[in-house]
């Protein structure tokens with residue numbers, strides 16, 4: 001089976017210009033419709049624990065950061081008979097714009113899967129070992145105390161991970177780990193990386209036609225190249241300037257597309 005993870009963040013009622021990861025609620029709702037129209041199955045939240053995966057390809061919907069908008073998005077998914085995974089940075093719980101403890105229990109009760117997104121949303125591969133461990137451990141304990149059951153999934157903040165971060169997370173009891181590396185997961189991928197999953201960030205400037213190509217697995221080469229170039233750029237520039245350049249590229253893409 002091929003599993004395609006798509007990753008969302010915050011959604012808003014009215015369009016905002018500053019953050020490429022912030023979609024309007026309407027755009028997300030449209031994506032849900034497009035998934036249904038394309039006839040692609042959204043996998044249940046326990047898909048990674050099955051020994052005998054289903055044939056064909058399925059989508060896993062994930063949300064990062066623990067924004068308050070997760071609730072309304074989850075309610076929409078429930079109305080369509082779908083579930084998703086929500087990765088929460090626990091230091092933000094109860095803060096303005098973020099989920100509180102009751103919200104997290106509500107998502108859990110709706111059949112959504114709750115996972116860690118570290119405690120303070122720091123890039124774990126950039127931290128001293130002891131601090132990375134504290135980030136992982138604190139978030140896991142915090143979510144388990146809220147939910148009253150074990151939490152074994154993590155999405156690495158900023159997609160930052162290394163072999164030592166993976167080893168540490170494994171030792172602390174995380175069994176399934178989400179990256180932001182582009183791509184599709186196959187049953188046959190490297191057994192050493194079996195519990196590391198590729199995910200595809202959905203940006204607000206993605207045209208619907210591109211979204212359809214993504215969910216039907218028809219845009220792999222182009223997206224693969226884009227991901228490779230972004231990696232190259234990020235590796236060769238300081239973090240701030242990468243963000244500035246990415247914004248410029250994103251906005252020029254939008255302009256080019258709308259003038260076509």
Ligand SMILES: [Zn+2]
Nearest residue numbers: 064065157158
């Ligand atoms: Zn995040």
